[in-house]
Amino acid sequence: MAEEVVSDTFKLSSTQWRYDIRTIDSMNDVEPDHGPLAQVILSARQRSDSCLRSQRVDVYLICLQDHAILDALESHPQLDLFPLILYVVVHELIHIERFSRFKQNFQASLEETHSEEARVHRLTRQIVESLPVPGIDVVLRFFSRWQGPIDTLHAPD
Numbered sequence: 530m531a532e533e534v535v536s537d538t539f540k541l542s543s544t545q546w547r548y549d550i551r552t553i554d555s556m557n558d559v560e561p562d563h564g565p566l567a568q569v570i571l572s573a574r575q576r577s578d579s580c581l582r583s584q585r586v587d588v589y590l591i592c593l594q595d596h597a598i599l600d601a602l603e604s605h606p607q608l609d610l611f612p613l614i615l616y617v618v619v620h621e622l623i624h625i626e627r628f629s630r631f632k633q634n635f636q637a638s639l640e641e642t643h644s645e646e647a648r649v650h651r652l653t654r655q656i657v658e659s660l661p662v663p664g665i666d667v668v669l670r671f672f673s674r675w676q677g678p679i680d681t682l683h684a685p686d
């Protein structure tokens with residue numbers, strides 16, 4: 530559902546997405562982050578098959594931070610899992626869309642990262658607030674008070 534609404538908003542087709550999504554508990558090789566609800570990892574830079582040899586294709590991995598999401602649900606009993614995950618995944622897909630179209634640099638400065646995070650929260654809100662999903666209003670209120678970044682972004686080593 531997240532992919533569908535983000536694709537609609539940015540006029541993307543499903544073949545343009547290059548990402549995978551996992552929960553951190555299902556991954557052995559990724560260290561959990563403390564605090565954020567998700568991580569976006571630039572997992573591979575592939576050369577595209579097109580005749581434009583310089584064209585590059587980035588593949589992203591969204592890692593949902595199980596422990597942080599469960600903590601948020603436990604400390605805010607009014608939150609429901611589905612609308613919370615929907616918000617988080619829409620948010621991460623917007624980051625990926627913006628990285629892939631070079632609207633944002635993956636290795637940005639701290640200041641750029643903060644203003645990008647605020648921008649992505651605004652876009653996420655615009656996309657999810659009209660969706661007929663029970664509990665989405667509670668999630669929007671939750672994130673309007675959210676202090677830290679919802680995620681961390683990692684480039685490959």
Ligand SMILES: [Zn+2]
Nearest residue numbers: 646649679680
């Ligand atoms: Zn973010």
